Amino acid sequence: MPQQDLYAHFHPDERAFVDRAWEWVQRAAEYHEVRRTDFLDPRQAHILFTLANRHPDVALRLDGGSPDAERRRSLVAPDYRPLEHEPIGIAVLSVASDDRRIGELDHGDYLGALLGLGIKREKIGDLHVREDGCHALIAEEIGDFLRTHLRQVHRAEVSTEVLPLDRLREVKTELEESVISVASMRLDGVASDAFRLSRSKIVDPIRSGRCRVNWKTVEDPSYALREGDVVSLKGFGRFKVLAAEGVSKSGRNRVRIGKFV
Template sequence: MTSNIYTHFHPDEHRFVDKAEEWITRAAMFHTVKLTDFLDPRQAFIVQSLANRAEGVRIRFDGGYEQAERRRILIAPDYRDTESEDTGIGLLSVTSDDTRFSRLDHGDFLGSLLGVGIKRDKLGDILVHDDCCHAIVASEIIDYVHLHLRQVHRVNVLTETIPLSKLRSAIPTLEEMNLTVASLRLDGIVSDVYRLSRSKVLDPIKSGRCKVNWKPEEDPSKQLREGDVISFQGFGRFKLVEVEGETKKGRIRLKIGKFV
């Protein structure tokens, strides 16, 4: 890859960019087919960007349902019928008779799934309901997860592999909060959302522990925009839902949605 392409990506992304470029080159020049693990939206954007620059390549996204956030990508020569290819997506249903089950959240299920010894890349979206959790899992490991997942946050659970046609999608729950801020700087908004001092968010941001729209952002003065999704390692993520205007004192009113 020519060095000028790197200017479009964060240094932390260069290793993934190299891998994605290799997948695309192999598909175009050596007629190989690559099925990726589950990618986050930023990684999917990188693959799409590189594929758009290449000739003789076709890609297909699949996360198990139309609104999926995490998706696998099939990268193939452009003469292949990718729609007929298996994208290796399975669906695991998790249930329990324990009354505490309805209080479990996304983080509880994610932590327990990873706790059986699998990598995050093998998991797609995790859709949490009061009476069940539907976890999209790479089909090559779903039987392993089915056999080993027995507890979620000390709640005994039952698992079952079910057809994707039975998937119950879920709208992410956002806990709304209203803020007034002096500016749309990243560090200021993060500190207000998580009730941390500005000094406690500066170092984590500068060390790459914060992402804006799934892209690492190390500039504390980054100006956020309506619709941005911000993740702060160890604290979760939130969305800048709306910039509502200014107060009489010139501060900016924001509506924030914290993912819960």
């Protein structure tokens, strides 16, 4: 495939991953290799899926350990290789504590503790946070290391255990819904209301590449959002456009959004 065609539908920042993913696809087709990747975010999974579909001799399986998983590992293989029973290499790290402050910990606390041990983000899947602890989906090859070394999350002392996938206690993602009124569906307008920032303060982070829509970097403040879009702004969180609920008498758009909590 010509190089320019390979990059045609992807952001320039994604070229390094596109190159890696295309190499996995080519090696599966030409050298009959089976590649198990680290956890991919939804945008990376989409890129790999798109590239794999361009090659008739390649099969792909994506699995995050639960049906609604956001981050997933993949298996890339020649098309004659059945993948449904291939080990995906995901385990559950159970984090618990007798410290009553465990109930105050959030997603960022657990993720920060794991990354603070030198673990790459790509080795960690979804985190299922509960009041009594957390079940983190992890690459099984780092299970023993985490079980031995993770002893504290924020200020709470914790104990850990590595469990098989069928012991996962899944927590559904919660959205804090609200209705905002905006002049249009422009990214900067919706995001400024969602994050409660002035329009002037939202534009610079967007233009500097800190904003993603559906896990793809978007640097144009005038980008038009649609229902179902997931918007993240580094340092501020993320929200989903749930519904466009019509136009008010004053001509403004009513938009229902859900902020991830």
